[in-house]
Amino acid sequence: MKGNRLYYILGIIMILSIITACNSDVTNDEGADVIQVTATTGMIADTVKNVGGEHVSVTGLMGPGVDPHLYKASQGDIGKLDQADVIFYNGLLLEGKMQEILEKMGKHKEVIALADHMNKNNLMETADKQIDPHIWFDVKLWIQATEKVKEGLMQVDPTHKADYEQQAAQYLEQLKELDTYASEQLATIPEEQRVLVTAHDAFGYFGRAYEVEVVGLQGISTASEYGLKDVKQIVDLLVERKIKAVFVESSVPKRSIEAVVQGAKEQGHEVIIGGELFSDAMGSPGTKEGTYIGMVRHNVDTIVKSLK
Structure with missing residues (x-):
């Protein structure tokens, strides 16, 4: 296992060594050069676009339905990272299989892990002492991430500092x-019904910020396994609390939640799938859910409609 990982990293280094740093200039409508930005997740890419405006050309690596916990960089991704003037990523091991690549990139260009610059007192720790990387589910934390994006852009492109600030x-x-x-919307759900059951434990920050009890079948990473004991615990919770809806996620297979629904049914308690939530990835480009703000609003509205 360790040997395979070593070969993978060595392969990436070899690819980096043969990729040319030369890259055709990109200009905006006025003919001015723009900053080349590569972002790992859609949430980060969307934020950079909003802060950078016409002064940035943003490439996102992970599109709709992509699970960042399990994502592996392709040769094409390495090229996009290498050609970027600045790279933004989440950090806290969200991009687990890319972590070493991003750290190596940081030795010769600006590479910024948004979560690494947050007050550690604001970050959540799981029972097994891992730091939860899903910071975008607390909008107040994402405000901090946006400030870091602004600082990063101003650092690589001080000429347009005023525009980035505005x-x-x-x-x-x-x-x-x-x-x-x-x-305001989540507060309309009666407190005893404000229980969010999902496939993996991505919504911890969401629950803390908006006073929602959150239960995930898997841990904070979809790489973790779940078993019959985990399913039974959630089924018992649904039956005991008379919870009427659970939720699937766009970037996680539905079968785990379907097993929970079936288990509750076998105990005489009907539970519906209340809808699809966007957890580790946004919706398709061009849709409301394809933006960070639209994604969060969709999740809130879907939860309220099903649990209220």
Whole structure:
């Protein structure tokens, strides 16, 4: 196992050594050069676009339905990373299989892990002492991430500092409105019914921020396994608390949640799948759910509709 991993890293280094750093210039409508940005997740890519505006060309590596916990960089991804002026990623091992590649990239260009710059007191720790990487589910934390994006862009492109500050301020106002919306809408669910059951434990920050009890079948990473004991524990919870809906995730197979629904049915308790939530990936480009704000609003509305 360790040998395979070593060969994988060595292979990546060899690819890096033969990729040319030369890259055709990209310009905006006015003919000015733009900053080349590569972001790992869709949430980060969308935030960079909002802060950077016309001064950035953003490439996102992980599209709709992609699980970052299990994602492996392709040769094409290495090229996109190598050609970037700045790379933004989540950190806290969300991009587990890419971590070493990103760290190596950081030795010769600006590579910024958004979560690494947050106050550690604001981060959540799981029972097995892992730090939860799903920071985007607390909009207040994502406001901090947006500030770091602004700082990173200003560092590599100080010429447009004023524009980045202005565009970030506008986007931050939208995020503050989103945070208020989530709080107000979720508060309409009676407290005893405010229980969110999903395939994996991605919504811990969401639950803490908006006073929702969160239960995940798997751990914080989809790489973790679940067994019959885990299913039974959740089924017992559903039956005992008379919870009427559970949720699937766009980036996680449905079979785990379907097993929970079937288990509850066998105990005489009907549970529905309340809808699909976006957890580790956003929706398709061009849709409301294909933006960070639209994704969060969709999740809030879906939860409220099913649990209220």
